[in-house]
Amino acid sequence: MTDKYAVIGNPIAHSKSPLIHQMFAAQTGQDISYEAILVPLNGFRVKIEQLIKDHYKGCNVTVPFKFKAYLIANGVSSEVVDAIDSGADADAVNTLVFQNGEIIGYNTDGIGLVCDITQNLDFDIAGKRVLLMGAGGAAYGVAGPLLDQLPSELVVANRNLHKAEMFVKKIRGVPPNPESAVSVVRKSYPELMEEKFDIVINATSSSLSDEMPPLPPGIFADGALAYDMMYGKETLFMKFARENGAAIVTDGLGMLVEQAGEAFFIWRGIRPKTAPVIAALRGQQ
Numbered sequence: 001m002t003d004k005y006a007v008i009g010n011p012i013a014h015s016k017s018p019l020i021h022q023m024f025a026a027q028t029g030q031d032i033s034y035e036a037i038l039v040p041l042n043g044f045r046v047k048i049e050q051l052i053k054d055h056y057k058g059c060n061v062t063v064p065f066k067f068k069a070y071l072i073a074n075g076v077s078s079e080v081v082d083a084i085d086s087g088a089d090a091d092a093v094n095t096l097v098f099q100n101g102e103i104i105g106y107n108t109d110g111i112g113l114v115c116d117i118t119q120n121l122d123f124d125i126a127g128k129r130v131l132l133m134g135a136g137g138a139a140y141g142v143a144g145p146l147l148d149q150l151p152s153e154l155v156v157a158n159r160n161l162h163k164a165e166m167f168v169k170k171i172r173g174v175p176p177n178p179e180s181a182v183s184v185v186r187k188s189y190p191e192l193m194e195e196k197f198d199i200v201i202n203a204t205s206s207s208l209s210d211e212m213p214p215l216p217p218g219i220f221a222d223g224a225l226a227y228d229m230m231y232g233k234e235t236l237f238m239k240f241a242r243e244n245g246a247a248i249v250t251d252g253l254g255m256l257v258e259q260a261g262e263a264f265f266i267w268r269g270i271r272p273k274t275a276p277v278i279a280a281l282r283g284q285q
């Protein structure tokens with residue numbers, strides 16, 4: 001019998017995840033279906049309950065439900081899951097497994113990003129100064145794996161400074177771990193005026209609405225990598241990076257395929273080949 005999976009989010013129409021998982025399934029001979037489902041902003045918990053009732057084996061979770069997914073996978077009560085809309089004490093989860101009445105949560109975004117940067121783009125993170133823009137589900141998901149690569153410093157910038165503060169506390173551990181090898185600091189966008197970074201990662205959802213964070217033009221150090229997690233189009237951030245000296249500019253398609261590969265492995269126990277899928281999707285752009 002075909003095993004059912006889905007990606008749920010809002011918006012979801014732009015998602016390439018169904019295509020990617022269909023390619024993985026064809027490549028590995030796995031009998032699965034995978035669809036994209038638009039969920040109303042207040043309908044996350046109800047949709048998860050419905051998927052379980054309909055015998056889905058798992059799902060991916062995208063904007064803006066990753067914190068709710070963490071809570072639901074950690075047994076937090078329905079009222080709290082319905083009420084939360086930011087990090088608070090939560091973390092981000094993008095992959096759920098429905099198994100024997102249990103909901104198990106994973107985050108494969110960080111592995112996907114680090115794999116795309118260090119392996120596909122062959123760009124070292126170790127010793128580099130990294131700017132991570134955003135304090136939403138995507139940023140929470142990638143912070144740990146980024147720090148594991150031992151950059152010289154991780155600076156977090158977000159419009160809403162309270163959210164940035166909570167995020168930085170979360171990354172450093174509360175209270176901050178004095179032995180942590182990597183300095184993690186929070187800055188507002190105006191505070192970035194005189195700063196330069198080797199890696200600038202756009203983990204905001206600004207590109208979804210054709211906007212970009214208010215970055216100063218001198219933000220890119222020599223040889224810098226500009227990484228937009230958005231995929232499928234040339235974003236304002238990517239255009240800005242090309243015009244302002246970034247050496248390598250990329251969208252998040254490689255990350256998307258790598259995080260999907262990891263999710264597929266969690267669900268099916270088989271690791272698909274990601275390179276041909278990235279090449280096929282690039283060919284369609």
Ligand code: NDP
Nearest residue numbers: 134135136137138159160204205206211213229252255256
């Ligand atoms: P969330 O809704 O959880 O967070 C949105 C974040 O974006 C917040 O920090 C918000 O700041 C910030 N933001 C939104 N608009 C602007 C703007 N105009 N200027 C500056 N900051 C802005 O979204 P996610 O974190 O889940 O997703 C973020 C992006 O990452 C999406 O585009 C998503 O598609 C992409 N993504 C890509 C993946 C991939 O595999 N390639 C994987 C995961 C995500 P504030 O708090 O101030 O409102």
